Amino acid sequence: MRINTLESSIAEHQPLPDKIANFVREAIIVGKLKPGEKISEAKLADELHISRTPIREAIRMLESEGFVSIIPRRGTIVSEFSLEDLYEYFQIKACLEGFAAAGVVDSLSERDLNKMKKLNEEEMAAVKAGDFSHYLRIHDDFHQTFLARTGNSKLFSLIQHMGFHIRRLEKVFNDHPEIFVTCSETHGSLIAAFEARDPKKVREMVEQNILHIAENLKQYGVSTLENDEV
C-alpha cells in the first residue's frame, strides 16, 4: 500500500475527497493559498500522487463551503473574503454554538467545568503576559470543552467549519489581540451560567460572546484586512 504525506497525516476512515478537501482547506486558512490564487487539479494530482477524480469532488465540497469559486473558463480560484462575509460566518457560528451550548447544560460534568475554569485562568494569565497566540489556543480549547459534549456530531462539525472561515483572520487577531481579550471575562460568567444549569442564559452568553468578537473585529480589523489584500 502506498503511503503519502496526505494519507498518513489525516484520519484513516475519511473518504479520499474529504481528506483532500481538508488538506486544501488548511492551506487556504493559513494563507499558503491566497485569495484569488488559482488551484490546478493537475498540479494537485501530481503533488498528492492521486487521480483527478477525488480532487474534483474535493473541490466541489470546498466550493459548497465557500472556500473556492469555480469560474467557467478560468478554473478554480481561492475565494476572496471580506469582513462582511466573515461577519456572516460569525453570526451563523453564534447561532449554532449558542444552541449547542444550551443543549449540553445538563451533560457537562464536574470535570468539564473544572477544566473550563482552569482554561479561563490560563486565558487571564496569557493576557497578562501578552502571549496572544497562546491565548488564542486556550480560547479555542475553552469552547471545545463544552462543544465536545453535544450529541449532534453534524452540528459539531458545522460549528468547526464556521470556525475554519474565521481562522482565515488569524493574522488580524494576532495584530489586534484586544478583539479577543474581553472574552476571558465573559468566559468567567459563562462558567457560572453553566454551573447554574441555565440553558437560556448560557445560550445568550455564548451568542453575545461570539457576536461581540465580530463587532470588535469590525472596529479594529478593517484597516488590517485591507492592507493585507492590497
Place this chain on the structure above:
Amino acid sequence: MKSTSSVISGHKTLREIIVEDLREAIIRQKIRPGERVTELEVAERFGISRTPIREAFRQLESEGFLTIVPRKGAVVSDIEEKDIRDFYEIKGVLEGYAARQAVERMTENDIVCLEQFNTEIEKCARRQDVSGMTRAHNAFHELILESCGNRRIQQVVAGLVRQFLRFRFYVASLVHVEDILREHTDIVAAIRDGDGERAEACMKMNARLGLEVLLKEFAAGGNRDDK
C-alpha cells in the same frame, strides 16, 4: 439546490446520469442499505468504462448514499434515525434564525410571494404533482433564507441539504400537505405581524413536522413498494 455543472452545460455528463440513476434506486430502496454496488455491474448495465462510474461513486459517497469500504467496494449507506434527528435539529436552528431576521427585511412584495408559493403547493397537491409541490415548497423556504440578510446561511443550509439529499424524497409527501400549509400560513402571519420570535418558533415547529413525517416514513421503510 442546483448542481452547477448541469446548469452550465445543459446536458448531462455520464457521471451525472449514473449518479441520478443510483441515487434514485437507493432512495426508492431498490438497492437496500448494506447491499453492495460494484463498478463492474454498473459498467455492464450502462455499457461504459469504469472511470465515470468511479467518479459517480465518489459523489454519492460525499452525499451520504454510498460508503466506500476498502477491499470491499461500495455499499449502500445505512440511515440511522439519529442522523435524521440531527439534520432536522440543525435545519430548525438555522431556518428559525433566518425567519427571525427576515421579519425585519421582508417587503410586502416578498410576503405576497410566500403566499403564492403556498397557493402553488395547494394546487400541486390537488393534482397529485409531487415534484411541483416540492419545488414550491423549497421556493418558500429559500425565499426566507434569502431574505435574512446573511447570504452565507443559504449556502450553509444548501450544503447541509446536499449531504441529506437521501431524505428529500420522503418529505414531499402528499399526505401531510395540510399540516405543511397550516404551518407555512402561520409563518407568513408571524412575518406579516413583524413578530420575529413567533416567526422563529413557527419555523422550528415546521422543521419538527418535517422530522416527524420523515421518521414515520423511515419506520415504514421496506413497505414503500406496496403503496
